[in-house]
Amino acid sequence: MHFSKDHEWVRLDGDVATVGITQYAADALGDVVFVETPDAGKVVTKGDGFAVVESVKAASDVYAPVSGEVIEGNAALASAPETVNADPEGEGWFAKIKVSDTSTEGLMDRAAYDAFLASL
DSSP, X not given: OEEOTTSEEEEEETTEXXXXXOHHHHHHHXXXXXXXXXXXXXXXXXXXXXXXXXXXXXXXXEEOSSOEEEEEEOTHHHHOTTHHHHOTTTTTOOEEEEESOOOOTTOBOHHHHHHHHHTO
């Protein structure tokens, strides 16, 4: 698993990336009440907003940590947005993206991300 400075995570399986927000981001948001995931076929570019998450505190864009084409949005989050709080780095994933580049350049591994969090 790799992490962005915007608190997204990405898990690569071949050329398919599963993407979501980190435990840190979920905790900072508080109770998630709405999630808008991207539709299959949407082309996303690394760094661009591709999903929206709303909590009782704020609405936030979720930024793509990789570029490619969305092959699946997590439809289950529409009826159960609280899954993002309960399991943000598992069942609370936002999208699966067929990546155009499997490089993880610019992303951090868990140890680097933990060190980044400690510096905030």
